[in-house]
């Protein structure tokens with residue numbers, strides 16, 4: 001059993017507070033993804049779990065045991081680094097077997113376990129090569145092979161795919177997903193790629209400036225973001241934000257409008273919305289449509305640019321008050337640049353945040 | 356982008372080889388002079404220095420100087436002493452200094468910056484300033500050898516070895532090299548369960564080839580050329596190294612031919628060692644310098 005709990009975890013480098021009190025519960029066998037912008041502390045948090053960074057404050061437990069002061073080797077974790085960190089002076093076989101060699105495993109044990117890892121990762125033909133003779137994707141496989149061979153309870157990944165090209169990244173993403181199902185181990189995965197986060201995670205942790213913004217399943221975060229940061233971070237293309245005037249508030253219903261937006265009443269799920277004040281309206285590009293029956297919300301503007309991708313059309317519009325607005329249509333469509341357009345949305349898909 | 360014609364490329368190559376050739380000749384000539392002179396009797400040797408003949412094995416050529424040198428001093432013993440002292444010191448210093456540097460670079464402990472600074476500060480202390488205190492200390496230290504406990508280290512191999520096992524320069528070389536190793540390699544090994552000892556042995560040392568060669572050559576030369584210290588601490592011929600042995604040839608009448616023969620003989624271990632490490636040494640220069 002390898003549940004992981006982070007309780008009030010903090011990390012400072014001198015006066016720089018990098019992790020400012022993080023609480024996360026990770027269940028045994030769960031696939032958890034840490035996302036957030038560059039420099040928000042994802043790697044630091046992962047390295048604190050691995051034991052590569054000291055914990056300034058708070059408690060870390062793995063499998064119910066407090067790990068704060070244990071060295072990495074006693075934590076039962078494996079880690080895959082962004083740079084792969086495979087040992088250049090060893091063959092692939094020696095690399096994969098490294099953990100077993102270190103722990104003094106017998107020759108037969110090493111052979112069977114390494115062979116199994118090689119089979120799972122389909123790299124039997126590479127075993128006698130040196131790292132310098134491998135492609136990026138193959139190196140990544142070696143790094144993963146080295147991690148899985150010891151059958152650890154916990155896997156830590158720090159942006160393992162960010163050095164790969166787009167096509168390979170998709171393949172490896174799927175393989176990591178399969179690996180998780182096959183091994184059933186707890187996996188903590190750091191990325192700033194929200195597609196990786198959405199597709200791989202059982203649970204996503206959104207971080208910003210060393211603080212947790214929201215924890216939840218990908219769909220929870222997508223449909224019910226706790227704040228504008230989370231809403232803007234997940235989803236592609238990113239959410240549109242418009243500043244609106246709040247005309248009226250009635251319980252959890254609010255009526256808003258602005259120069260480009262006809263008055264519309266929607267559910268205000270977030271606190272801080274006051275009648276007569278301003279608020280921020282979040283609209284996902286996918287929920288905006290030029291179709292007349294698309295919903296009760298209406299925005300006016302004109303077409304600035306279109307990108308036709310075949311199955312999808314990305315339209316960049318400009319509202320009548322000059323704000324950019326991205327619309328993603330799930331079909332091929334032709335628009336003439338400069339033509340006025342009315343975009344509609346279902347008010348229930350809109351998010352209203354305090355400014 | 357400017358295109359370089361085959362012609363100008365050929366010209367540049369020619370210039371480069373000419374320059375390198377001249378530099379090589381400048382470095383080789385003293386060696387040639389030494390070897391050639393060691394084969395000539397003193398009178399001819401001195402007469403030849405006025406002309407290019409100084410570099411040519413012409414005239415009265417023989418190995419008489421070598422025979423005479425061996426008669427005048429126990430040359431073999433001196434070379435053996437130097438090789439023993441230098442060899443053991445080089446091996447120990449590579450071990451001790453690489454371990455120290457490992458602790459400074461990879462292990463996180465309180466005060467490591469300060470200790471490293473102090474060690475690096477010793478680089479500016481000339482040996483001459485600490486020679487006398489060092490002599491006083493080593494003359495009083497105990498040593499347990501084959502013949503039991505003995506006080507005072509004078510007249511021994513270890514008095515020539517121990518004070519030079521660790522030095523700031525060698526530690527600095529290792530520290531700089533280790534800092535350039537990708538830290539994630541060490542971290543990966545730690546997560547995989549390796550102890551510090553295992554990381555040192557299995558990851559860091561196998562990757563340290565170039566710096567080991569550099570440090571070994573620098574240490575070898577420094578130790579092989581030791582003069583002042585062995586002069587102070589070794590009075591018995593049995594432990595005397597080659598540079599101190601040179602004195603034998605500067606008595607009453609200077610025997611230049613014999614000096615050249617002696618120098619030729621004591622250069623052999625240096626050349627052998629250098630040739631042995633040359634490949635690694637050049638690799639290390641290439642990896643520390645700017646690559647094209």
Ligand SMILES: Nc1ncnc2c1ncn2[C@@H]1O[C@H](COP(=O)(O)OP(=O)(O)OP(=O)(O)O)[C@@H](O)[C@H]1O
Nearest residue numbers: 013016018036037038039040041042043044045192
């Ligand atoms: N040794 C250090 N000393 C001081 N500050 C540090 C140190 N290491 C990291 N930081 C700071 O901690 C913050 C978090 O760094 P971290 O590497 O965890 O970011 P990240 O979320 O992984 O970013 P990225 O997506 O770019 O990898 C950064 O602002 C960084 O500058």
Ligand SMILES: [Mg+2]
Nearest residue numbers: 042043044158
């Ligand atoms: Mg990072």
